[in-house]
Amino acid sequence: MTTMEKGKPGRRGRPREFDQERVLDRAMTVFWRHGYEGASLSELQRATGLAPPSIYNAFGSKQGLYEACLDHYTEGVGSRVTEPLDGARADREGMRRVLMNAAREFSDPDRPRGCMISTAALSVGERHTDVGRAVCARRARTLGAVEAYLVRAQQEGRLSAQADTAALARHFGAIIQGMSVQAGDGADRAELEAMADVAMGAWPPG
């Protein structure tokens, strides 16, 4: 413990030679396409251009890198899907826009198909149960955001007071998860949008 005047982000030592955002984007794509267990460290090396020590110095472990990629995904694709939930008014149209956003994002030809979180780490090996819990927690957070939106719609008088907001939230969550599965299986944007339109029929009348 020598003198360490400031707690500032002391730029001591050799500086990093890689762009963290770029690395996260490449690694995210690998995890997105192959899942946590299916993504090998050697493939992550190839994709990021980083040698193992750099990865471990920056992210601690494969799981650390994975969780950083989950955050990166949430901030990017995830926010583009759920953005209507932050709108001024909570109503049927906002919910519909969320589903349409998902249809668009999950079928983007420039990225892996489906959602990186909705259908990730559903069944992992015995040694990686904590990874499953981490992804589960993120799904729960999204489900909570949807339900909060529905409660808000109810309070604003745009959703029937009799509606079961928890069940409705689970329903729309299921649609998003199902769209993720089917996008991965090859469904295109138009098919996902048509499904989303059908799903909106579950929004209670009135």
Add this chain to the structure above:
Amino acid sequence: MTTMEKGKPGRRGRPREFDQERVLDRAMTVFWRHGYEGASLSELQRATGLAPPSIYNAFGSKQGLYEACLDHYTEGVGSRVTEPLDGARADREGMRRVLMNAAREFSDPDRPRGCMISTAALSVGERHTDVGRAVCARRARTLGAVEAYLVRAQQEGRLSAQADTAALARHFGAIIQGMSVQAGDGADRAELEAMADVAMGAWPPG
């Protein structure tokens, strides 16, 4: 090529010492819980009580055992879910019963949660893309069965002729897939049933 009088199931050689059904049941449970990649051969050995040579002699490979387990699942749990699709009349109530069956089966406390096929092998490693395709094909078959049921309902006049049966089938497929995800995340039977009830609101009126 010596004399081989009959092509009958010649019971020549040392007989098997294990019960194939029992082995399939145990292996299925392991794959169901941990997925294809997450299930290690050593765990499958422990669960089935079989040594590697017995497994490979009987099923050829890990993938061969996996696909045998998928068939075993389809014949058991799967058929208990989709059984109403074979009913004499195709209508709203039949579709509802499928969802309710799924809610019950996916939350059975005596088995792994969720569906072994609906949400399996969605993102696998580079070396196992054929496993992903095999599971995808089974999901496509189920989706086709649902759509055929809806077409039948339409022909029988119990579903509006204007209804988009393909989109409706995708919708109910998504509900089943979403129930599988959420069951795995801890949703109980009552929650899944409530979600299914909401989803039935997407069945076109008339």
Add this chain to the structure above:
DNA sequence: CTCTTTTCATAGTGATCACTACAGAATGAG
């Protein structure tokens, strides 16, 4: 009995897994 066939048990195979020891290189602190 012998011969062939099939299954079973032991004990491994090379390959790949996630991860790290080590030393050199690049910076700031003093």
Add this chain to the structure above:
DNA sequence: CTCATTCTGTAGTGATCACTATGAAAAGAG
């Protein structure tokens, strides 16, 4: 400058992966 610190590249670590070589055991055929 020297020292401490942080990062990078090389070259591995033991562990586990799916899988198999080998030979004995257990059955039918002749």
